[in-house]
Amino acid sequence: MRAFVDKDICIGCGLCASTEPDVFEIDDDGKAISKADTTEENRESVEACIEGCPVNAIREEE
Numbered sequence: 001m002r003a004f005v006d007k008d009i010c011i012g013c014g015l016c017a018s019t020e021p022d023v024f025e026i027d028d029d030g031k032a033i034s035k036a037d038t039t040e041e042n043r044e045s046v047e048a049c050i051e052g053c054p055v056n057a058i059r060e061e062e
């Protein structure tokens with residue numbers, strides 16, 4: 001599984017990058033990107049990011 005951020009929707013609040021910095025970071029344009037696959041170790045926090053994103057910009061795909 002891998003999380004993807006829709007940059008057209010992301011408002012750059014930083015919640016995902018602070019919650020799960022192994023997967024998300026804020027890019028030079030101030031929007032989040034995902035940089036790593038979801039693992040067993042970070043699955044719960046990635047799901048918290050997906051649920052917590054204020055604009056529902058994160059989705060997860062196989």
Ligand code: SF4
Nearest residue numbers: 010011013014016053
């Ligand atoms: S939580 Fe959502 S809006 Fe905030 S930086 Fe991450 S993807 Fe963007």
